[in-house]
Amino acid sequence: MVTLFGLDIARTPTYRDVPVAGGFHNAVLFSHGNGGIRFQSIFLAAHLASHGYIVASPDHHGNTFLDIGAGIIDAQSAVNRPLDMRFVGEQLLLLNGGSGFLGSAVATPMGMCGHSFGGYTTLALAANPPSGFDFVTAFMPLAPASPFDASVLGSITKPILIQGGSLDTTTPFDSQQLAPFQSLPSGAPVVGLAELIGAGHFTFSDICEVPRNLVGFIGGFDEACEPRHLPWRHAHDIVNYLAENFFDATLKQDRAALRRLKPRALASIPDLIYQRK
Numbered sequence: 001m002v003t004l005f006g007l008d009i010a011r012t013p014t015y016r017d018v019p020v021a022g023g024f025h026n027a028v029l030f031s032h033g034n035g036g037i038r039f040q041s042i043f044l045a046a047h048l049a050s051h052g053y054i055v056a057s058p059d060h061h062g063n064t065f066l067d068i069g070a071g072i073i074d075a076q077s078a079v080n081r082p083l084d085m086r087f088v089g090e091q092l093l094l095l096n097g098g099s100g101f102l103g104s105a106v107a108t109p110m111g112m113c114g115h116s117f118g119g120y121t122t123l124a125l126a127a128n129p130p131s132g133f134d135f136v137t138a139f140m141p142l143a144p145a146s147p148f149d150a151s152v153l154g155s156i157t158k159p160i161l162i163q164g165g166s167l168d169t170t171t172p173f174d175s176q177q178l179a180p181f182q183s184l185p186s187g188a189p190v191v192g193l194a195e196l197i198g199a200g201h202f203t204f205s206d207i208c209e210v211p212r213n214l215v216g217f218i219g220g221f222d223e224a225c226e227p228r229h230l231p232w233r234h235a236h237d238i239v240n241y242l243a244e245n246f247f248d249a250t251l252k253q254d255r256a257a258l259r260r261l262k263p264r265a266l267a268s269i270p271d272l273i274y275q276r277k
Contacts, residue, residue: 013042025107029111030044030045039206041142043239056089086125089135110135111246111251112138115142137250139156150183159190238272
């Protein structure tokens with residue numbers, strides 16, 4: 001269970017004290033949204049972990065809703081977030097010098113993913129990675145905020161899959177996902193754009209799992225949940241399917257996964273419009 005202020009707010013598809021799969025495993029770094037928290041998208045983290053990925057999802061100090069509520073605010077979060085993710089990736093790799101991560105070793109390359117402000121973080125790292133961040137080679141921003149101009153986006157040469165929702169009013173699809181996609185160069189194994197029809201901004205989180213009477217002050221329900229929006233479990237299935245195949249194709253060089261990301265292969269999925277360069 002996820003607990004907040006001592007309250008159980010969401011049941012997760014995860015278990016403690018299970019046998020660890022040894023050997024090497026690729027990692028995926030996850031960056032939460034503005035005023036979010038590290039466990040905001042457990043549906044995605046748990047799905048990737050169940051398919052052999054090590055998922056690292058840190059809190060961005062000074063930009064979680066708990067920090068903000070306590071008056072701890074990082075005014076330079078847009079600069080510090082990418083550095084946070086570099087630090088976390090480096091720490092995972094350093095664990096390989098000891099006993100590994102919970103008995104497993106972290107393989108490179110790694111993937112990068114994030115929602116909203118975390119999507120911005122993902123795009124920023126793809127376009128202008130800090131020194132020493134070359135161990136991350138695939139990027140999947142979810143409903144990202146994208147203040148970047150065409151020249152910055154045009155410098156992204158690594159695999160990228162942008163996901164967004166047609167009913168997003170926080171980072172509208174046309175300006176924040178479609179327009180950036182149109183500025184991306186072709187050439188990488190995957191340069192894709194997925195539009196979830198009926199999805200809102202917070203569909204890419206677990207907000208609909210949380211009882212509204214417990215954490216209604218967080219907000220976001222009116223940009224994610226039924227009846228106005230796409231059923232969230234169905235939406236999460238789509239997000240997970242795309243994420244799994246994207247990282248399998250780009251980090252593990254899985255040719256079958258790459259074929260599953262072709263527009264023709266995805267055309268039969270309800271409520272999904274997919275484009276690829």
